[in-house]
Amino acid sequence: QVALQESGPGLVKPSQTLSLTCTVSGDSISSGSYHWSWIRQPAGKGLEFIGRLYTSGSTNYNPSLKSRVTISMDTSKNQFSLSLNSVTAADTAVYYCARGVSGFWGGYTDYWGQGALVTVSS
């Protein structure tokens, strides 16, 4: 059974960098059939894709966040990570890591982590 688990600080100061790690079990992040995503959800609001990482190491970022985001992987630990710099209160949200199905008819997300609440506040 595939499982994803987010970890990282729950409180980040404004202007600093938000860093989260997703640990994957039950699948290898090196599998070519999937890509690995970060998605966020502010309280009481909708969902927003932050970006995704392919097993090749290539990435796609949401243009609205592209200048501040880096997603990377550590295949030895079967983990991938999110870094979002220069955060403001608007970045306060639950952050989910997720597995997406690749391929022409892929793109949907079939497994999600439980989510990590990150609050940006001084």
Place this chain on the structure above:
Amino acid sequence: EIVMTQSPATLSVSPGERVILSCRASQTVITKLAWYQQKAGQAPRLLMQGRSIRATGIPARFSGSGSGTEFTLTISSLQSEDFAVYFCQQYNDWPYTFGQGTKLEIK
């Protein structure tokens, strides 16, 4: 980016009723449309992909239809465990985008 619009925002229904949730895309997404269910305090769960293909373990009372820009999710007979928020998501064009959700609440 493609804007996804869901209607209604909230739907008050009784168990056993049939409900239809709508999702509209600002431009065609062909059939690259997924539906997710989210319960309070939980991560979203994939219900449907490719417009009408149920995910593993999703009961047959859930069905999806549509193509292009207009899609629907139908729940044939609401069960108590179905009261939740439902999101549609397009994956035809990056950045993938979600609708704002439809909340099913008990009447």
